[in-house]
Amino acid sequence: xxxxxxxxxxxxxxxxxxxxxxxxxxxxxxxxxxxxxxxxxxxxxxxxxxxxxxxxxxxxxxxxxxxxxxxxxxxxxxxxxxxxxxxxxxxxxxxxxxxxxxxxxxxxxxxxxxxxxxxxxxxxxxxxxxxxxxxxxxxxxxxxxxxxxxxxxxxxxxxxxxxxxxxxxxxxxxxxxxxxxxxxxxxxxxxxxxxxxxxxxxxxxxxxxxxxxxxxxxxxxxxxxxxxxxxxxxxxxxxxxxxxxxxxxxxxxxxxxxxxxxxxxxxxx
Amino acid sequence: xxxxxxxxxxxxxxxxxxxxxxxxxxxxxxxxxxxxxxxxxxxxxxxxxxxxxxxxxxxxxxxxxxxxxxxxxxxxxxxxxxxxxxxxxxxxxxxxxxxxxxxxxxxxxxxxxxxxxxxxxxxxxxxxxxxxxxxxxxxxxxxxxxxxxxxxxxxxxxxxxxxxxxxxxxxxxxxxxxxxxxxxxxxxxxxxxxxxxxxxxxxxxxxxxxxxxxxxxxxxxxxx
Numbered sequence: 001x002x003x004x005x006x007x008x009x010x011x012x013x014x015x016x017x018x019x020x021x022x023x024x025x026x027x028x029x030x031x032x033x034x035x036x037x038x039x040x041x042x043x044x045x046x047x048x049x050x051x052x053x054x055x056x057x058x059x060x061x062x063x064x065x066x067x068x069x070x071x072x073x074x075x076x077x078x079x080x081x082x083x084x085x086x087x088x089x090x091x092x093x094x095x096x097x098x099x100x101x102x103x104x105x106x107x108x109x110x111x112x113x114x115x116x117x118x119x120x121x122x123x124x125x126x127x128x129x130x131x132x133x134x135x136x137x138x139x140x141x142x143x144x145x146x147x148x149x150x151x152x153x154x155x156x157x158x159x160x161x162x163x164x165x166x167x168x169x170x171x172x173x174x175x176x177x178x179x180x181x182x183x184x185x186x187x188x189x190x191x192x193x194x195x196x197x198x199x200x201x202x203x204x205x206x207x208x209x210x211x212x213x214x215x216x217x218x219x220x221x222x223x224x225x226x227x228x229x230x231x232x233x234x235x236x237x238x239x240x241x242x243x244x245x246x247x248x249x250x251x252x253x254x255x256x257x258x259x260x261x262x263x264x265x266x267x268x269x
Numbered sequence: 270x271x272x273x274x275x276x277x278x279x280x281x282x283x284x285x286x287x288x289x290x291x292x293x294x295x296x297x298x299x300x301x302x303x304x305x306x307x308x309x310x311x312x313x314x315x316x317x318x319x320x321x322x323x324x325x326x327x328x329x330x331x332x333x334x335x336x337x338x339x340x341x342x343x344x345x346x347x348x349x350x351x352x353x354x355x356x357x358x359x360x361x362x363x364x365x366x367x368x369x370x371x372x373x374x375x376x377x378x379x380x381x382x383x384x385x386x387x388x389x390x391x392x393x394x395x396x397x398x399x400x401x402x403x404x405x406x407x408x409x410x411x412x413x414x415x416x417x418x419x420x421x422x423x424x425x426x427x428x429x430x431x432x433x434x435x436x437x438x439x440x441x442x443x444x445x446x447x448x449x450x451x452x453x454x455x456x457x458x459x460x461x462x463x464x465x466x467x468x469x470x471x472x473x474x475x476x477x478x479x480x481x482x483x484x485x486x487x488x489x490x491x492x493x
Binding site for chain 1: 353363366375403
């Protein structure tokens with residue numbers, strides 16, 4: 001009971017911070033692949049007078065990653081022109097060039113406008129269609145979810161840090177007497193802090209294992225059965241074994257900073 | 270005989286406060302037993318604190334165990350303290366540690382083996398008449414018993430210098446006698462230097478001693 005009491009007050013805020021960190025890592029991984037699928041599904045249409053190569057497009061804007069020329073015959077086919085072969089060829093020759101452009105990332109609306117404006121500077125380009133309204137609605141929804149999630153993580157982290165500061169005050173109260181006496185009798189800083197360091201490391205390990213466990217369960221139960229596209233396609237991204245080391249390292253860094261701040265603030269009377 | 274403590278024009282004070290000890294000149298030799306007396310607030314404890322590096326001199330010089338207490342480095346101060354035995358009026362025991370663990374604190378800091386610590390704890394607790402109380406916690410003992418634990422701790426590593434701040438301040442006669450006997454023995458048999466800050470020199474004292482007093486102006490005199 002005493003063990004639980006002594007440790008829970010640090011483990012709780014530490015787990016809150018580590019959950020925030022792991023959520024951040026997982027969210028970053030899954031949204032990254034979701035962002036890539038959005039990016040792959042999006043292209044802008046450009047109409048030009050003469051042929052243009054990828055370098056021609058890139059000379060106007062570097063966000064352009066791939067260019068695919070749309071075949072005029074297919075466009076005519078879509079228009080279902082009932083004219084004779086020679087007329088169709090004549091018509092085809094008079095048609096401008098159509099290109100589908102893929103971008104190098106999922107750009108913001110402002111960036112997309114900037115790409116459009118840059119391309120419009122070319123006298124060779126007749127028209128640009130960015131399909132902005134569809135793009136915008138997807139982008140805004142995505143941005144909103146991202147923002148809401150990040151705000152939640154930041155909030156959790158702040159609460160966690162406040163609780164750790166509170167715990168540091170408790171540590172100060174519990175350990176100051178012993179550390180001051182030890183200092184009077186010539187104990188080194190490490191020896192004086194040893195009890196606190198050991199306790200903090202145990203708490204860091206427990207917190208990292210707990211957080212990893214939570215995410216392992218999350219991955220193997222809820223995520224695997226989830227119908228959410230973003231999760232279904234990224235089950236493996238939810239939790240990786242390397243995350244245990246990231247969490248452990250982070251937990252140890254946090255507790256060591258807390259221990260250091262407590263120790264340097266305990267001064268001999 | 271070599272000097273254990275040497276003060277030359279020693280001036281002590283706290284930050285943003287007036288000087289408490291002014292221009293003190295004295296030396297304490299190996300094997301001396303010294304009482305420091307003086308009215309309340311005259312700076313007796315302040316002077317004692319400077320001997321274990323809790324307070325740095327404002328002016329003059331002070332050497333303890335051959336170390337300059339103004340220029341002393343942290344590492345050297347730790348080393349010096351590990352060879353001192355310090356006794357406080359408020360005992361300064363670690364309440365969450367057992368009596369035995371408190372007694373062997375200086376040995377634990379010095380890295381002695383558990384066997385040596387245990388043997389030494391039993392011997393010291395026998396000397397301070399606390400045999401059988403090894404596993405008790407300080408708050409389970411009376412004030413006199415706690416102070417005897419404090420004295421046992423001070424003697425644990427055979428220090429070359431014992432500094433005691435009002436060691437018998439609030440104690441009963443029995444505990445006071447035990448403590449004076451232990452300090453007399455340490456000084457007489459082991460040639461340990463003992464400096465005791467006290468309000469009153471004990472009526473019965475069996476070994477020769479020196480007596481310093483501090484007046485209201487912070488001047489230190491040797492009475493005899």
